[in-house]
Amino acid sequence: MCVIRINVKRKTDEINEVVTYLVNTFEERMTLLEALKKIQEKQEPTLGIRYGCRFKDCGLCAVKVNGKEKMACVTNAKNEMLVEPLDHVPIVQDLIVERSYITKMIRDLELIPTVKEGEASILVSDEYMAVVKCTDCQACLSSSDIYSHENRYQNAGPLFFVKLAQIYYHPRLDINYKEIAQKLGLHEYKNSPTIPCPYGVPINKLAISPFID
Amino acid sequence: MRTYEFDILCIGSGVSGLMASIAASEEHKDICIVSKDPFSWGNTRISGGVIASNQDSSLDIDILNAGRRLNSSELVETLLNDSENIHETVESWGHIYRRNGNKKIKIKPGGHSEARTYISSYKGISLGNVLRMRLLEETNVKIIEETIVCKILTHDSRVYGAICYNWIKDTWYIIYAKQIILATGGGGMLYDPHTDNMRSSTGDSYSLALQCGASLIDMEQIQFIPFGVAYPQGMTGLEIGDTAAAGPYGKLITEDGKLILGNIPSLTREEVSRKIALAMSRGSTELKDNVKLDPTANINKQDGKEAWVNTNNSGSLEAVKYAYGVKSYKWEEPFSVIPTVHYIMGGVLVDQQGCTEVDGLLVAGEAAGGVHGSGRLGSMSLFEGLVFGRKVGKIAAEQIDKTKDNPFPIKESDLIINEYKKTISNGKGSNSPFLLKKKLAEVMWKDVGLIKTEKSLLRAMEQIKKIEKLSKELFVNWKKSEQRQLILNTIELKMMVTTSKAIIVSSLIRRESRGSHYRLDYPSENNSEDYNVKVDLKDGEVQAKKYDKSIS
Ligand SMILES: Cc1cc2nc3c(=O)[nH]c(=O)nc-3n(C[C@H](O)[C@H](O)[C@H](O)COP(=O)(O)OP(=O)(O)OC[C@H]3O[C@@H](n4cnc5c(N)ncnc54)[C@H](O)[C@@H]3O)c2cc1C
Numbered sequence: 001m002c003v004i005r006i007n008v009k010r011k012t013d014e015i016n017e018v019v020t021y022l023v024n025t026f027e028e029r030m031t032l033l034e035a036l037k038k039i040q041e042k043q044e045p046t047l048g049i050r051y052g053c054r055f056k057d058c059g060l061c062a063v064k065v066n067g068k069e070k071m072a073c074v075t076n077a078k079n080e081m082l083v084e085p086l087d088h089v090p091i092v093q094d095l096i097v098e099r100s101y102i103t104k105m106i107r108d109l110e111l112i113p114t115v116k117e118g119e120a121s122i123l124v125s126d127e128y129m130a131v132v133k134c135t136d137c138q139a140c141l142s143s144s145d146i147y148s149h150e151n152r153y154q155n156a157g158p159l160f161f162v163k164l165a166q167i168y169y170h171p172r173l174d175i176n177y178k179e180i181a182q183k184l185g186l187h188e189y190k191n192s193p194t195i196p197c198p199y200g201v202p203i204n205k206l207a208i209s210p211f212i213d
Numbered sequence: 214m215r216t217y218e219f220d221i222l223c224i225g226s227g228v229s230g231l232m233a234s235i236a237a238s239e240e241h242k243d244i245c246i247v248s249k250d251p252f253s254w255g256n257t258r259i260s261g262g263v264i265a266s267n268q269d270s271s272l273d274i275d276i277l278n279a280g281r282r283l284n285s286s287e288l289v290e291t292l293l294n295d296s297e298n299i300h301e302t303v304e305s306w307g308h309i310y311r312r313n314g315n316k317k318i319k320i321k322p323g324g325h326s327e328a329r330t331y332i333s334s335y336k337g338i339s340l341g342n343v344l345r346m347r348l349l350e351e352t353n354v355k356i357i358e359e360t361i362v363c364k365i366l367t368h369d370s371r372v373y374g375a376i377c378y379n380w381i382k383d384t385w386y387i388i389y390a391k392q393i394i395l396a397t398g399g400g401g402m403l404y405d406p407h408t409d410n411m412r413s414s415t416g417d418s419y420s421l422a423l424q425c426g427a428s429l430i431d432m433e434q435i436q437f438i439p440f441g442v443a444y445p446q447g448m449t450g451l452e453i454g455d456t457a458a459a460g461p462y463g464k465l466i467t468e469d470g471k472l473i474l475g476n477i478p479s480l481t482r483e484e485v486s487r488k489i490a491l492a493m494s495r496g497s498t499e500l501k502d503n504v505k506l507d508p509t510a511n512i513n514k515q516d517g518k519e520a521w522v523n524t525n526n527s528g529s530l531e532a533v534k535y536a537y538g539v540k541s542y543k544w545e546e547p548f549s550v551i552p553t554v555h556y557i558m559g560g561v562l563v564d565q566q567g568c569t570e571v572d573g574l575l576v577a578g579e580a581a582g583g584v585h586g587s588g589r590l591g592s593m594s595l596f597e598g599l600v601f602g603r604k605v606g607k608i609a610a611e612q613i614d615k616t617k618d619n620p621f622p623i624k625e626s627d628l629i630i631n632e633y634k635k636t637i638s639n640g641k642g643s644n645s646p647f648l649l650k651k652k653l654a655e656v657m658w659k660d661v662g663l664i665k666t667e668k669s670l671l672r673a674m675e676q677i678k679k680i681e682k683l684s685k686e687l688f689v690n691w692k693k694s695e696q697r698q699l700i701l702n703t704i705e706l707k708m709m710v711t712t713s714k715a716i717i718v719s720s721l722i723r724r725e726s727r728g729s730h731y732r733l734d735y736p737s738e739n740n741s742e743d744y745n746v747k748v749d750l751k752d753g754e755v756q757a758k759k760y761d762k763s764i765s
């Protein structure tokens with residue numbers, strides 16, 4: 001039998017602290033998501049966690065593990081791990097952060113393309129294939145120190161730059177790049193350190209540089 | 214508590230809900246789209262290929278073959294007839310199917326007689342994103358996400374609204390609407406963890422429909438995709454692939470290397486899943502043994518190597534790599550497989566317009582039954598969601614023009630919600646909905662799964678009724694926001710109990726084995742009698758009976 005300790009940063013109306021839980025892994029490998037689900041099932045039914053697909057397709061389970069953004073479903077549970085919610089995005093409860101503002105932002109910032117007239121080419125570039133992988137997991141908002149949720153209408157953050165890049169590299173879509181880049185506050189990121197993405201989207205190279213002149 | 218009023222309420226934002234809402238908004242109706250997941254999430258996001266339209270009759274034949282004569286031929290006909298220009302339409306919105314030069318690439322999933330699946334540029338994510346973008350262009354659409362519809366409200370067998378709980382904001386709503394589109398998807402979580410579905414797929418569709426007076430059909434037909442991940446903990450049930458994922462030379466073997474089955478790609482999902490189950494159980498209902506997929510013979514052959522590349526491109530080998538390591542990923546050694554719940558073929562009984570017996574309730578996507586009968590071919594459901602979603606959205610809009618204003622009953626909205634809460638839990642108990650859901654899924658997997666018998670089904674019904682009883686005494690405090698997920702899961706649990714019962718009573722009635730339904734006590738197909746099984750909720754009891762479409 002093998003018991004590991006998982007430390008979870010909790011936040012509810014009543015709690016605001018790191019709580020340690022013991023999880024029995026029966027000497028087998030276990031994903032971190034599974035360990036969190038076990039805690040919710042057996043020990044703490046009010047522990048807030050968010051997930052969907054259990055294997056990296058849906059982008060819903062991003063958390064911070066020992067200070068780094070990770071997808072909980074493709075991270076192995078290890079003894080003494082510290083699990084925290086993403087930074088910079090308002091916490092709903094425990095490890096659950098807000099998401100619905102993403103839909104609102106796309107609408108409000110008019111991140112909605114037009115389709116080019118005529119029989120445009122449908123050949124897809126490597127760049128398009130690299131940016132289309134984004135799952136809206138929000139890890140990049142958490143890891144970038146430039147992003148601030150309060151200022152998101154001046155400085156929208158990498159997730160939204162990737163949305164713009166998805167239009168930019170699309171063979172048939174179009175948008176007023178200059179104006180939108182301005183609206184999104186892309187220039188703030190001119191000298192941003194490399195922003196990691198769990199899905200390997202090269203954010204700086206494909207979603208920031210092309211829009212900064 | 215808040216109330217809203219719209220012409221049309223669309224429940225669900227997967228492919229079918231998004232298509233329905235787009236179609237209805239194009240007709241200038243006021244629409245509200247509600248989803249339990251974030252907006253535009255659902256199984257659609259984690260899926261893949263889409264059937265090409267404008268087929269010759271061979272697709273029709275393949276669909277009916279896989280469904281073993283239980284399909285509604287009218288619905289299949291509507292699907293094919295109405296599919297015209299569907300792919301051109303989604304591409305004109307920015308979706309991209311992969312091409313070789315100017316030609317869209319087509320691949321052949323298991324069970325199809327020819328290559329006819331298009332591949333989206335990046336799986337369901339790309340399709341979901343394009344449909345999201347398209348719908349957000351429309352200004353007459355209200356989006357309410359992370360909100361579960363708990364109950365559809367009816368008066369005199371006509372819908373007028375729905376009770377909803379926003380589990381992120383911990384707020385209750387009543388949304389009044391004249392037409393309601395149910396596009397809430399499937400229910401793999403009834404078999405958790407033996408499913409590749411999203412967490413949100415708790416079968417709400419079936420329970421919501423039953424509870425407001427609609428009927429279900431073919432609920433005993435649950436599709437298991439043959440190759441799912443067996444371990445480690447947390448990965449059990451994830452999809453590896455269907456019969457095509459064995460490669461042309463893959464075979465199934467026992468733990469000690471004995472051959473169970475070869476020539477896999479020519480077989481349907483149903484046939485291979487059943488073979489694996491029988492090998493695992495050695496003739497009982499209990500799954501004991503481990504079965505392995507041995508794909509190693511592929512890597513010495515040209516077409517075998519190509520099959521690896523195709524399977525790898527589809528993304529499903531990544532789960533193999535993460536679960537079993539690089540050698541299995543490269544098809545250099547056999548690995549354990551276990552069938553996993555992928556799709557619910559049964560669903561709400563609808564006519565060719567997607568309408569139900571309840572006035573104002575329409576259904577599209579995996580929530581609806583009838584198209585697939587007792588077996589579903591790969592790549593069919595995104596196609597079905599696109600085509601029927603669009604159709605049902607249009608019909609709902611037309612109905613708005615036809616119906617005069619229907620005054621909503623004047624009951625206090627607060628009262629409606631409080632009455633509902635009382636039916637969910639007395640708030641005094643100590644049981645956790647998470648544990649009860651887990652128990653329910655264990656019962657379904659063990660006794661209502663790959664192999665069923667009269668005995669196992671009756672045992673399951675007894676267990677589900679026990680769970681139902683315990684679920685009335687849950688640990689729920691409506692006033693504490695930290696209970697938001699507990700409340701969500703409590704609402705889901707209640708619906709899962711009803712849907713499980715519908716699956717069990719249907720499985721009891723079908724005293725034969727057909728398609729995905731395997732009865733150890735009636736192991737062969739009864740060729741002399743083709744019938745469907747219809748489920749209704751009468752006086753609080755879930756009841757099933759044989760249903761002959763030709764008579765109704
Ligand atoms: C791993 C996997 C791979 C697949 N691959 C393919 C493939 O390659 N090709 C193919 O054709 N099909 C595939 N399928 C099947 C296909 O994905 C689904 O059948 C299809 O996406 C169903 O679409 P839908 O719109 O009906 O439901 P979904 O896309 O599942 O959407 C359901 C929506 O309803 C919402 N919802 C559910 N309950 C409620 C409620 N009570 N209140 C409010 N909202 C609710 C959910 O939040 C969600 O937004 C796959 C499925 C899985 C799981």
Ligand code: SF4
Nearest residue numbers: 134135137138140197
């Ligand atoms: S760019 Fe990467 S990190 Fe940012 S939201 Fe998309 S997938 Fe997540």
Ligand code: FES
Nearest residue numbers: 053054056059073
């Ligand atoms: S649960 Fe879907 S990405 Fe982790």
